[in-house]
Each structure stands twice: as C-alpha cells, then as structure tokens.
Amino acid sequence: MVSIKEVAQKAGVSVSTVSRVINGKQNVSPEKRAKIMQMVKATGYVPNRAARDMVMKRSFTVGIIIPMTFNMFQRQLFSDIEHHLEDFGYHSSFYFVAMSQESEEACLRRLKGEKTDGVILLHEIELPEFREYLEKNDIPSVIATFEKERWKSTSIHISENEAASAAVNHLIKLGHREIALLSGKRYSFGRQRLQGYVNALESAGIPYNESKVVFVDSYSISDGMSGMKELLDRKISFSALFAITDELAIGAMRYLKDRGYQVPGDISVVGCDDIEISSYTIPRLTTIRQPVSEMGKMSVAMLHSLITSESKMNVNIALPFTLIERESVTEYTKNI
Amino acid sequence: MVSIKEVAQKAGVSVSTVSRVINGKQNVSPEKRAKIMQMVKATGYVPNRAARDMVMKRSFTVGIIIPMTFNMFQRQLFSDIEHHLEDFGYHSSFYFVAMSQESEEACLRRLKGEKTDGVILLHEIELPEFREYLEKNDIPSVIATFEKERWKSTSIHISENEAASAAVNHLIKLGHREIALLSGKRYSFGRQRLQGYVNALESAGIPYNESKVVFVDSYSISDGMSGMKELLDRKISFSALFAITDELAIGAMRYLKDRGYQVPGDISVVGCDDIEISSYTIPRLTTIRQPVSEMGKMSVAMLHSLITSESKMNVNIALPFTLIERESVTEYTKNI
DNA sequence: CTGAAAGCGCTTACAG
C-alpha cells in the first residue's frame, strides 16, 4: 500500500506538507497543493487509519452497547444510529452484552483497549465500574431510549410514564374500565410504563387490580403469547389490554386469535413503540409512537457535540410521543 | 492510559518481554511472566489496538457491506454475523451502500483506507473496480445469501431457483394452477426465484402467463401491498400467490384483507425466507425457510478460514432449505 | 530466556 512518504517523494515535498493538504489545513501554496492532490489521485493513496488513530490518540469510533438479543424496535434504532454515525465520519464498534455480570465485565475490558471517542447505550448496564470508567476517562455517553435515573450521561427518550398513561387513557376514554396489563420487569422502562398504567387508572378512579397484570421475562412476540395465555388462564374479566411493547401486543393478538377471540371485537389491544410491522398486522395495531429516527439522529448528534465541545454538559431529552389510532381498539361494549 | 513501557518498567523487564507474555508467546521465564501478569493486572493495562494494528499491518476487522435500507431477513442475518464475528475476535466496520455508482465508489474508497482483513457482502456490488480491488489485494470476501455468478469469492446461500420451485410445487400439488407471482428485479435472487417459478410451472405443464406476474421495486411489506394491488387491479383470475420474500407476502396478505379477500380461503399465499414474524402473522405464513443462523455462522467461519489459511480456495455453498407449512395455504377450490 | 533497536505510517510542534 502506498504511504504518505511515497506521495511526498513523488510530489517532491515533505511528508508534513502532504499531511497538511490531506487534512485540509491552510498554509500550503496552491502549486504544491495541486501537485500533491494530483499524486494522491495517481497513486490511489488513502491515509492509514491505524497510524492516524495512534498518533492522535483517538479512534474516531463510538462504541455501541447492545443487548445480546435485540428486539425489532432496537433493530430499527440501531440501523438509524449506524447511518448517522457514518455521516459524521465515525466508525462503530459493537459490544453485545448479556444479562450477566461476566458479560458486562467482558464488555468493559474490551472497551478499555479501544479508546472509543464515545459510547451509545442501547442497553442498561448495571456494573458500577462501567459507569466509573466512563466518567473517570471523560468518555461521553448517551443512553438511547432509556430514561435512566442517576446515570450521569445524556439520554434521549420519551416520557415512558406518560406514554403508558396516554395509552391507557385512550382505552378509558372509550369506556373501558377492566384493563389488563402485559408488562415485564427487565429494564427501567418496564417499571416506568407500569407506573404510567397505575397513574392512569388512579386518575380515572379505577382501582388497581393485581390479578389483571402479568409480567413476562422479556419483550418478544413469543413472550406476548405466553403472557396472554397466562392472563386468559386466570379467567378474569376484562375488555382491553395494554401491552407495554408492540411485540408483546402482537404476540397477545396472535394468542387471542388462537383462542378464538376477536380483536378488537372481544378485546381491544394497544401497544407501545410503533415498530414498522405494527402498521401491517391484522388488525393494524393501535399504539404509542416513539419517534425512532429522530431518536437515533439525536443520539448521534448529541454524542458528537459531547465529543467535540469543551463543556461536557449532560442533558436529558424527552421527545414527544404520539398516539396512533389504528384498528385494534374499539369502544367498550362488554367484558370477557 | 498506561502503556506497555510503563508495565515493563514496573515489572523491571524490557518491553519485548512484556509483549511476549501478553501475546502468549513461549520462552519467558515463569518468574518474569508472573511478575508481568501481576503488573498488567495492577495497572489495568490493555494493549493499544491502533498501535498493534499499525505494526502488524492488519486491522482484525472485517467489513460488512450492507444495503442502505436493509430488510428484516438481512437484519436477522446481520445480527447473527455480528455475534460470531465477536466470538472470533474480529471487529466489524459497516459500509452502507445505496443503489448508485457514487455510493459504491465511496464504499470502495473507505475500504482502501481501512485494510480490513476480509469482507462480508450482504449486498451485491456492481462496480468492477470493487471486485478488482479485493482480488488484487488478496482480501477474502464472502457473499452472504446470494448466489452470484462470476464473482470470485466464497458464497453461502440456498439454491434460490429450487427454493422457488419448491414453493410453487407445493401449491401445484394442492391443485392450484392459476398461480400469480409477486417478484422484483433487484438483486440476482429476484431473477433466480422467478426462474424457479417458471420451471415449476413448466414441469407441471402449466403455461407461463405474463399477466400473472408483477415486479415491484423493492422487497418491503409496502411493496407487497402495492404489488398485490396491481395484481388485483388487473382483474385476472388466480387462486394462489407466490411472493418471493416473506415481507412481500405479508404485504400481499395485508392488502388482500383490505380488499375483503380471505387468506387462504380465497387466495393461498406462500412466501420465502421465513423471517421471525412469519410465524406470528394472521394467518401464519407458509413459506420456505432459509437457515439464517447457520448461514450467518458459516459466513463468518468461512471468512475466518480464508483469512487465516494459506490456500485461498473459494467455495460455493448451497445450504438446504425447508418448506414450512403453516396457515396461509389451502387446497384449490376456486379461482377469484 | 532476554533486551536494545529499528520500524510501522502518521501528526505536530518547532525553526526557519
């Protein structure tokens, strides 16, 4: 591969000068600049990234922390983030982490060797050393799509609590009072959306009833099916369901169909997130939309500004969510 | 950050020796080795990747070429590939490329600067210089999930042609004769699956009828809807549809429902790929399964062997596919 | 088994 030295020789200048022009610095005579550009083109020279990274002591890469198995919402988010990262000229390095301490430690170890310019978390890491390492080394981080308390970093999210309330209020406004909840314990948003459900019920003067809520392990479609099964097996009476993620809702609708129930005829279902597939399900899912692309875009933009600016001020950004009314919800008529 | 030099000083040895132990070389006395390990631990030393990459003239990263907008099948594949790459100790670098020459050129330019150890293509690149560059520089590449003619690299795929035939034969066996095709021109598999459809018809002595096939621009769910619309608007008569991707099939089922048709009551639908969501749609989709995880795993394993072994032999691997019978297909009763 | 030294390909003061 051709090196900067070779280009310098062919152009009859020093490497310093070549370095200047390829990095767009001023103070180079037009003639030399032209000559150098010409040689760069002729030789097909491209700077060696490793060498540059080493001397500049930064890698121009940002680390992306992702859960080992990431769901559809995160896949969309991830893809948006990648695009923007590329636009800003960053590389990205992945860190898949599972729900275990060893996995988090392994992630931290790798992180130390790579000197990423910053980190975007699509997954909540518990390990205290992790946070400490970032803070001690001034590595900016942004949390994408979580509203995490006491973690000193910028975070982009919707108000989880209010989003859940909005979903439930929509149901209440339509006359539903026996509203089941399909939730999970994993991640902070599980707790927050549960809280939103509780709040909405309370405001409407509807008593909270434990037997109407089920917690599943994760947030996949199949968890939605098993959660719905559990709910049905309890033989309680209800007319609507709020599933805290769209995938859960889709699984619930699937299972309801298997058991012969109509959505929304027998049960109204509302989800949360608005993943792509939700506009195509049968019936189309009524849900709360998180502005994914904006969130992805902002995550990168915020991280970039944290990396480049002097004042490292961490902000907590709550983006607006929207209720998207589709076909899975209807007015209250009866309980099952 | 602590460097190798610092560790050497604290351990009272030379940097060469430290380098030997952290790289697991032999020929180091047990005492020094122990002392060094201890200092590594104490200082929290982790080798600087950029420095190592530079001197070793390789980056331990593999480039992943992805289409600008990647579909659900590719997202699953991608996620599998990433996991395995991490297992093998590789990093990955993304190259999103659009359907344009400039985009392919930009991709090539970046590739030149990064000295990736190898490349995995999830997207077909047309630019001849691209292939030339890889060949000239002995950069191994594997094509994941495409069966590409005249491209000297290893490729992992199913027999597209036969997979399509299997789907259509299934329909034929159930008595269908008027079988519509929802296809696309983009990528070689579009052409290949079309060929499989044609072959299956021919073997069964059913004449190919152009009016029963529609080509859409891309392979998304919404393309599936618009393709189905076009088909219906042609007012032709048919009893079954083969959509060359699951997303297309899901879009078609969606649109059929909107127009008041029953699947499979009025129209049987079979897809191809077997993406996750296909087992949860209403009705569940009958489709041809590509062994995604195996494909992801093999792509990485093959690339790794290409990178590390001496003999760079390129192989063309066709993995078996399976017909997955679910609920979207039924016996022929009538045409619409 | 071990260390001194060269070199990888860049950037960045520094001196002119």
Next chain:
DNA sequence: CTGAAAGCGCTTACAG
C-alpha cells in the same frame, strides 16, 4: 509557506 525531527505504542528480527 515548508521541512527535519520527534514521538505515538506496539512487534519483531537480531544478537547475546
């Protein structure tokens, strides 16, 4: 505006 030189943090012959 320009170049010589130092230095980034490693690995790898080479000599002992």
